[in-house]
Amino acid sequence: MRKIVKYVLVLLLGIMMLTPVKVEAASLSLSASRSSVEVGDTVTFTVSASNGAGRIDLSGAVNDSVFLDNSSQSFSVTATQAGTLTVTASGVLADYDTEADQSFSRSVSVKVNSPSSGGGGSSSGSSGNNGSTSNEETTPEETPEEETPKSTDNTLSSLSVDKGTLSPAFSSDVTDYTVDLTNSETEITISATANDSKASVSGTGLQPLKIGANSFAVDVTSESGSRRSYIVNVNVSETPTVFLEKDGNQMGILNNLESVDIPKGFTETKVTINGQEVTALVNEEGIVTLLYMQNANGEKQFFIYDPNSSDYSIYNPIALCGLDLAVIDIPVDMQAKEGMTYGQVEVDGQTFYGWKFDDTGMENYTLLYLMDGSGTAHYYMHDSVLDNLQIYDNLAPLTAQKLNDMSYDLKVYTYCTYGFGAAAGILLLLMLFFAFKKKRHLAVAGTGMTTEPVKMAKPKKTKKKNKEDDQDQIVMPEEKDTQVDPDLFDEVNKSVSDPEVPADSHVEEDFFSAIPNDAVAFIDPLEPKPKKKTPEVKADVKEEEDEWIDHKMVESVLSDLLDGKQDKKRQ
Helix, strand or coil: CHHHHHHHHHHHHHHHHHCCCCCCCCEEEEEECCCEEECCCEEEEEEEEECEEEEEEEEECCCEEEEEECCEEEEEEECCCCEEEEEEEEEEEEECCCCCEEEEEEEEEEEEECCCHHHHHHHHCHHHCCCCHHHHHHHHHHHHHHHCCCCCCCCEEEEEECCCCCECCCCCCCCEEEEEEECCCCEEEEEEEECCCCCEEECCEEEECCCEEEEEEEEEECCCCCEEEEEEEEEEECCCCCEEEECCEEEEECCCCCCCCCCCCEEEEEEEECCEEEEEEEECCCCCEEEEEECCCCCEEEEEEECCCCEEEEEEEEEECCEEEEEECCCHHHCCCCCEEEEEEEECCEEEEEEEECCHHHCCEEEEEEECCCCCEEEEEEECCCCEEEECCCCCCCCHHHHHHHHHHHHHHHHHHHHHHHHHHHHHHHHHHHHHHHHHHHHHHCCCCCCCCCCCCCCCCCCCCCHHHHHCCEECCCCCCCCCCHHHHHHHHHHHHCCCCCCCCCHHHHHHHCCCCCCCCEECCCCCCCCCCCCCCCCCCCCCCCCCCCHHHHHHHHHHHHHHHHHHHHC
């Protein structure tokens, strides 16, 4: 049973996944209430937007512009002459689902017929003809349409201003105009007349002005309710009242910066010039002050202003090779440079004043004098091949050979840097290795154990030439607090020096067995040392000290002693 339920659920899920999902795209439709009418009849055109929003322009029998937001709007048109009534709707709708803009254009036509000559006679004589039912049915349908037509005309027949001139010249089909005035004008009067006496007009009359851009809308609403807006843009330019003069040129300071693109990194502030407060810009570091000024020809531009000297120089913000810089004036005393020619140069599609190298081997390089975002001026070297820009404050004459030498030095420096880095890395690894090894050895020494197992070798017998060689010292480890009985030492010495002692004596074996494997001591076999307790060795002692003294050496010394004893006995 559970398997059946599971299969059914899987089947239902599969059906749900395969069920198509209906996605509606934005659409525009245009329709007419009738396909044909007679002169004097009224037909209604309806434009609709579905699943989208946008402005639609209507032309032809209906001249209007509407904004549709998933909605529709209707327009009534009365046929005045035989022919065809055609309405075209076009515009762009933003799709609700995809948010993409789609362009549409729709058109519909209605045929207009001349009025029938018998239609009027039959209507007037309908009271005497009871059998004419068709005339009785037609009259009530056509009469309301003729009595309720509404005008859709929402155009202007005239538009004017009392100051300045409209640009372009007025036309009922043009809806945007511009008027340029000076700041001496503080107000303007706009006049307009509707083309249809039944339409209403708003937005006219006396309007206040401010320095900068001013926008006014004149709205025309037709009898049917459709509206059209005529826009009048009045630009009021500022007349400077504070001036700066340099080299015989007078520059006027402008305070209105509303329509001006403020350079990146600058904020608006106020400075006092010639006793008057004017608008200026200052950068984040507070180093550079900019003034927006215009010359006698009305050309406007930013200039760097020095409050201390009241001097100014050009400032033109640019983006060059990914850097935010500014073109500034180059003083005359800086223009002449050895091995270079000053003049207009083209860099990255822009023209500046700069230097080209006289050396033909450096034809790809250009020297510029620009200001960075912090307000510091630098010389910049541009490479047209790599299309990069680098600061070049070394003003010594530069040739192609020197440039190659600089490139070589840079490569050598780079390789040396890499080499030192690699050597430092290897040295660090070696230090870590030996530090780890030392730590491990100290840890083993602290336990009293050796890091490697020690195998006891059998004593080797060697012959000694002199008796004095028998008095070699016995060397044993000092790490252990181990003492050998002095009496045992006496017996060993006696067995070595006295020929009467049998060779198979076990005195030496007893002595050797009394020495622990890890014991170390310095013992004189001829003169037994008194018992002396050696201090306990801690784990942090030198791990390599007396490391050469091991059990093999002790065995070798004992073997020499035994061989010497046997030689004496044979003698």
